Amino acid sequence: MTSEAIAHNDPFAGERLKHSHFHERQAPMNLRDAWSSWNGFKFADYYYDAEYEYFCIRNTCATYGICPMQKYMISGPDAVAMLDRMVTRDVSKLKVDRVTYVCWCTDEGRMVDDGTIFRLGEDRFMLTCGSPCLAWLRKSCLGFDDLSVEDMTERYAALSLQGPTSCATLLTMGLDGIENLKPFGVMHFPFNDASLMVSRTGFTGDLGYELWIDPSQAIAMWDALYAAGEHHGIHPYGEAATNMARLEAGFIMPDMEFSEALKTIHFQHDQTPFELNLGWLVDFKKPHFNGRRALLEERDRGPRYTLTKLDIEGNKPAEGAILYSGKRCSKEIGYITSAMWSPSVKANIALAMVETSMLDREIWAEIYYQKELRYYRKVARCEVKDKPFWAPARARATPPPAF
Amino acid sequence: MNSYDTIVIGAGHNGLICAAYLAKQGQRxxxxxxSAAPGGLASAREFHPGFKASVAHTISHFSPRVVEDLQLQSHGYQPAIAPLPTIGLxxxxxxxxxxxxxxxGVSDDxxxxxxxxxxxxxxxxxxxxxxxxxxxxxxxxxxxxxMLTFGQLGLRLRRxxxxxxxxxxxxxTLPMRDLMDEYFDNKHLQAALSWDGLVGSKLAPRSPNSAVFALLYRMLGDHNGGHAIPGTGIEGLINALLNAATAAxxxxxxxAPVTKICISQSEDGQQATGVELAxxxxxxxxxxxxxxxxxxxxxxLVGARYLxxxxxxxxxxLRCEGYVAKLHLALGDVPSFVGVDRPDGRMIIASEPDALEFAFDDAKYGAASENPVMELVIPSLQDASMAPxxxxxxxxxxxYVPASPKGGWTDAARSALLERLLTTLERHAPGLRELVLHAELLTPHDLESLHHxxxxxxxxxxxxxxxxxMMRPTYEAAQYGTPIPGLYLCGAGSHPGGGLMGGPGFNAAHEILK
Structure with missing residues (x-):
């Protein structure tokens, strides 16, 4: 990692945000200097305009740096058993060069984090997640001696490429056969002297890939990708556009839909997978995994709240709105976690925590919105949606449609 | 079908008590x-031909309820008539x-x-x-x-x-030192009274924590905190428990050392199903x-991966480092202690609370103390079967003797400590060295390997x-049941705790029989 403040007389050297492996290329493209941070890395909120970048994801293709995402390599004969005990899904069923979406919980069945596991060999797994997880991994390793856990976060240059022209771009780049890669599959290609790993994964609900390579090849890969994507509308996107795309896809975000259980202060301000509508990730056929007993109770009792997709009347985003059982707003039944006007779906969409017992009744959102400094209030009817707001066929098609 | 309803791992006094209660209710x-003998840390061992000793050498708070329920007296247990006086040497x-x-030996005040x-x-x-x-x-x-138990506790205190x-x-949760200073001037008295609050724990007189609790815990039983040696010795109590269990x-x-607790795993979850021996x-x-x-x-025995x-x-x-070593001397005759007519009391060598404090300071930095403090008895004066x-x-x-001192328990470290102990004893009982036929020093490390x-x-x-x-040993296992169905705890690591008391074995059996 390079840092603009390596100057040895910088008294704040240790406090400066680190630069990702692609920073050299990303920085000049960040026309608005709209930086925020993620896990100590300087990270683009947007480059030019969040909505423009969002439309690149939906209409052409766009790249999102995932260098700050945490990556751990877990290897050794005990690796599968350790992960299988840690996460709620059955990892032993995962085949080599396949990826699976997982979550993991405290003993009490409260969600610590979600992420993906890549099986890169019989005894070799990569776990990725949004927040640092090394301490939890170390605790999880107690009793599993024949394995090693390595933090690979800074040892991979990783870039997400999402959008309908993403496959075409990779083909132009020379990744022959990429069109045959199925969702959640992994392929490996030679790239200069390194190996380029490509997984068909992402966080946009659209056709998309993630590229993983040795940091020494980061800039060369970026250049090859952007040369190939020139006529496929390639553009970088930041956090703001990601958040729009993932909400349309119905994906959850930490600190929006859930609080990581190890970071909450108040008892039960965290969530179970059932509350987050992730019950399908919990495999009770496994005899033992962390939180199993508590989750079994939760399943049988039913979660108090359920994360729900809402289509809200009107066009005023319901950010932060409280939900009620009636238009008079007398009985609270939940709260909005994320909301936006969806340009692709042309609907006023939201994710919300709703009391499970109230799901089949009327749901009303009390929305506050602003027009030129003045706040207005609106009470809007909400409709529960079962399917993701945005799920184009191309996201699942193999091979994907050509461009 | 299983051959047994219950397997108890370990024939320490709590294991025997738990087994006896369960067997009395008809369980197999x-x-x-x-080990080769029952009793765990209370088992009698021949440490020199004809000379026996047990790590636990007195009884202070053994449960009268257990004595009565299991009719231990009819199984050979002879409670001591009177407790031993405690002598601050x-x-x-x-x-x-x-x-x-x-x-x-103290002022009127x-x-x-x-x-x-x-x-x-x-x-x-x-x-x-x-x-x-x-x-x-x-x-x-x-x-x-x-809630009733909580309520009762509150009510007892309120009453x-x-x-x-x-x-x-x-x-x-007061440090012993503060409690002693509030009541007494005499330093020997302060040190001797502090002993029972501190022994067996990683606590010095100035440590706030559980010393007063430990003291109150040890004040249960027949002699209100007095230490005693039963008529047939500690061995007599263990044999009575063994007899009560087998009679039931x-x-x-x-x-028959257990090396593994077998856990079955299926779609129904986990279950402890048996044990594997060495x-x-x-x-x-x-x-x-x-x-x-x-x-x-x-x-x-289980393995963390099953938890x-x-x-x-x-x-x-869990903090499990022992700080008490055990010294056993085979003596050719009764030693004579300066100013003591007959050494049949419980004698404490600690001249003042600071003697305890400084010995602790040495131990906490990984060394056995230069000026060891100790509590000694001559049990053969009560139970003649212990020596020829x-x-x-x-x-x-x-x-205070650490389980793992800096540099480990080398032969040199052991003999240096033994030498210091004998020198200390000799000062209080001149001529004692000449009576020593054999000396055995058991560090906490030795107790670990000897008694598992x-x-x-x-x-x-x-x-x-x-x-x-409700935090003993930790929540989720504090009610004797454990997170693994079919697996229970009944030892000193469970409420109420250690010492020859019997509460964990008694409570575990009742929890199982609920």
Whole structure:
């Protein structure tokens, strides 16, 4: 990692945000200097305009740096058993060069984090997640001696490429056969002297890939990708556009839909997978995994709240709105976690925590919105949606449609 | 079908008590003991031809309820008629002699203070008494039974009256040093009275934590905190427990070390189904009850991978380092201590609270103390079977001796400590060295390998406020059941704790029989 403040007389050297492996290329493209941070890395909120970048994801293709995402390599004969005990899904069923979406919980069945596991060999797994997880991994390793856990976060240059022209771009780049890669599959290609790993994964609900390579090849890969994507509308996107795309896809975000259980202060301000509508990730056929007993109770009792997709009347985003059982707003039944006007779906969409017992009744959102400094209030009817707001066929098609 | 309803791992006194209660209710019970003799840290061992000793050398708070329920007297247990006086040894022969009813060798002020002190401690000990022989409530489980226990505890304390209740709450976690300074001037008296609050724990007189609790805990039983040696010795108590268990129908197998608790796994979850012995033999049972310490039980016999992550890490973090070494001397004759007519009391070598404090300081930085402090008895004066006629055994608890000192327990480190102990003893009993036929020093490390207890810790894990009551050994296993169905705990690592008391075995059996 390079840092603009390596100057040895910088008294704040240790406090400066680190630069990702692609920073050299990303920085000049960040026309608005709209930086925020993620896990100590300087990270683009947007480059030019969040909505423009969002439309690149939906209409052409766009790249999102995932260098700050945490990556751990877990290897050794005990690796599968350790992960299988840690996460709620059955990892032993995962085949080599396949990826699976997982979550993991405290003993009490409260969600610590979600992420993906890549099986890169019989005894070799990569776990990725949004927040640092090394301490939890170390605790999880107690009793599993024949394995090693390595933090690979800074040892991979990783870039997400999402959008309908993403496959075409990779083909132009020379990744022959990429069109045959199925969702959640992994392929490996030679790239200069390194190996380029490509997984068909992402966080946009659209056709998309993630590229993983040795940091020494980061800039060369970026250049090859952007040369190939020139006529496929390639553009970088930041956090703001990601958040729009993932909400349309119905994906959850930490600190929006859930609080990581190890970071909450108040008892039960965290969530179970059932509350987050992730019950399908919990495999009770496994005899033992962390939180199993508590989750079994939760399943049988039913979660108090359920994360729900809402289509809200009107066009005023319901950010932060409280939900009620009636238009008079007398009985609270939940709260909005994320909301936006969806340009692709042309609907006023939201994710919300709703009391499970109230799901089949009327749901009303009390929305506050602003027009030129003045706040207005609106009470809007909400409709529960079962399917993701945005799920184009191309996201699942193999091979994907050509461009 | 299983051949046994219950397998108990370890024939320590709690294992035998649990087995006896279960067998009395008609369960088919098998007790598996790794050693050649029952009793664990209370088992009698021949450490020199004709000379026997047990690590636990006196009884202070063994449960009268257990004696009665299991009819231990009909099985050969002879309770001591009177407790031993506690003698704070003074080099000039002006000793402090502490009995339950009074103290001599101190000023008149201290004499009357002692009566006030006894009365207060007695009152607090009685208030707590019902809770040692009871399963502690599970936090967060507000069932009527568990709330009742909470309520009873509150009520007992409230019924002390406002002043006494406030005083109890004030002194409960007080360092021994502060408590002693509030009552007494005499340093020997302060040190001798502090001993029972501190011994067996990683606590010095100035450590706030559980010393007062430990003191009150040890004040249960027949002699209100006095230490005694039963007529047939500690061995007599263990034999009576063994007889009670076998008479009730339990089988006890010695030399049968359990190396693994077998856990079956299926879509229905986990279940403890049996044990595996060192020779590979597998025995199944409906439930397994472990009298082994919590770390050994969960991390070695079960394996952390079968547990949940936070629970396993809490077990891993239990503080289990013993700080008491044991010295056994085979003596050719009765030693004579300066100013003591007959050394048949419990003698304490610690001239002042700071003697304890400084010995602790040495230990906490990884060395056995240069100036060791100890508690010694000559049990063969009470129980003649412990040594050949005319000859005697000196048995001493030595504080503070770390389980893993810097540099480890090398031969040199051992003989240096033994030499210091003999020198210390010789100062109080001139001529003692010449009587020594054989000396055995058991460091906490030796106690660990000899008695299969982690860290050689008397209480299996520290008797401290964060590891007491509904936190003992840790939540999720504090009601004797464990996160693994079919697996229970019944040893000193469970509520109420260690020492020859019997509460964990009693409570575990009642929990199982619920």
């Amino acid at each position: 019970v098998l007790v598996l003991e790794a 003074n080099l000039d022969g002006e000793h402090v002699v502490i009995g339950v009813d009074g103290v001599t 201290d004499k009357s203070s002692y009566l006030r002190y006894r009365a207060a401690m007695q009152k607090f000990a009685r208030a707590l008494e019902p809770f040692w022989m009871k399963t502690m409530p599970r936090i967060g489980n507000n069932s009527p039974g568990e 002390l009256g406002k002043e006494d209740m406030l005083e109890f709450l004030r002194v409960a 129908g339990a089988q006890v197998r010695l030399n 020779d590979g033999e597998k025995i199944t049972a409906t439930r397994i009850v472990s009298c082994a310490d919590p770390q050994r039980t969960f991390l070695q 949940e992550i936070e629970f396993a890490n809490r077990i891993q973090r 006629a005319g000859q005697h055994v000196l048995s001493a608890n030595v504080m 207890v982690t860290g050689g810790h008397w209480h299996h894990t520290e008797f401290a406020v964060d590891q007491l009551l």
